[in-house]
Amino acid sequence: MTEKMIFVSHTAAAGVRAVLGLILIARLLTGKRPGGKSILTVLAGAAITTGAALAGGMPDRYRMGVETVWIVFCAVRFQGTAARMSLFLGIFFEIAVSFWQFLFAAWLGVLTRSAAFLDAGTGSGQIALWILHGPLAIFALWLRGYRGTGDGKAFRTVSAGAAAGIFLVVTLSEQTRLMLPEDTLEMWMIQAVILLMSVLVFRISRQYQVEKELAEIKTRQAELLEREYTTLNQAYGINARLFHDFHNHIGVLQQLLTHGKLQQALQYLDGLQAPVREMAQTCWTGDETIDYLINSKTLRARQDGTDLQVQVEFPRNTGIRSVDLCAILGNLLDNALEAAGNVPETERRWVRLTIRRINQMLVIKVENSLASPPVEKGGELKTTKEDNGLHGWGLKSARTAAEKYDGVVETSCTQSVFRAVATLSYQGMKEVYENI
DSSP, X not given: OOHHHHHHHHHHHHHHHHHHHHHHHHHHTTOOOOOHHHHHHHHHHHHHHHHHHHHHTOOHXXXXXHHHHHHHHXXXXXXXXXXXXXXXXXXXXXXXXXXXXXXXXXXXXXXXXXXXXXOTTSHHHHHHHHHHHHXXXXXXXXXXXXXXXXXXXXXXXXXXXXXXXXHHHHHHHHOOSSOOOHHHHHHHHHHHHHHHHHHHHHHHHHHHHHHHHHHHHHHHHHHHHHHHHHHHHHHHHHHHHXXXXXXXXXXXXXXXXXXXOHHHHHHHHHHHHHHHHHHHTOOOOSOHHXXXXXXXXXXXXXXXXXXXXXXXXXXXOOOOOHHHXXXXXXXXXXXXXXXXXXXXXXXXXXXXXXXXXXXXXXXXXXXXXXXXXXXXXXXXXXXXXXXXXXXXXXXXXXXXXXXXXXXXXXXXXXXXXXXXXEEEESTTHHHHHHTO
């Protein structure tokens, strides 16, 4: 093959590696999905790196290092991933691609009894190169559009691939059709073991991060629930005192009216009117948790000058625990009221709560007006408050509670409206209670 064709082929292969590496890092570290700008940037860097490496005769290990640094830079800069974990994944991604490139070339050489497949400067070497990079390009296109998660399945697949690599290297060292240097086989054997260990280390690291985040969410959730139930107890105490003293109030009013003190009786009634009016305006759904949350948030909305509109159709015997309802509904309403309260114009402050049953699903939708779109970083909504100790955990806590019921919490927004929708399934309730 001509040098020009080889240059173009290597540049295209570098582009495939760069794009796939960027997408993998973004997916595994829950970063933003790569867009056109980030993909074009990483492609341009890969082309420049490959051109410089070929023109200057740069060894493959240096080319791999520069390529890795560029992929990691783009992932951190454009996808918002963590730098340290991005570097970890970038290094082992490059090692894995080189490892499987060697295996493909070596086994093609074994099948044809030709060592030409191991030389990337020959036509046979280019065939081996694209037998691997062709499927990688297709995989990159599929992965970019894939919306699912499947982390457990992905881990099993990658682990199986790493174990298969070790098996193929060992088998390669035992064959006699193509003589390969022993030090080369030993090097790739070590690389295969390192790759398998890196997969296990990454899995352990991710599990630790998930468990740490869940522990923090539970801590924040407990603090929020304690606050809500403290307020609930206070509300119940006020109502209990009101009803306990009701006969005394009647007696006082009777005495005032008997002695013709109409003005004093009216003033006395005015003093009693506020709590009675609040009770008359309460929402009654049949579920104490829902009633309390809606009524307390309605009072807060009135105090902030926010129009809270409620449409509730809450079914009985859903099996959804009150603590989880409090985590989901309470956090979504808190976020909505906080965002709506930041709107400068009082007439534009509004929140709409809708709870509906659709077949065996409970749908909780909370919409609110916005002063400005929320800040997004790394695929997650971030609080803009300086004191963010308890802020930013609302959606995480709601999502954690929803997952217990095979549910999700999805968000969307425009320039002036934010929407959060929690969908919970009635199915799986037996499993939830068995895990309590």
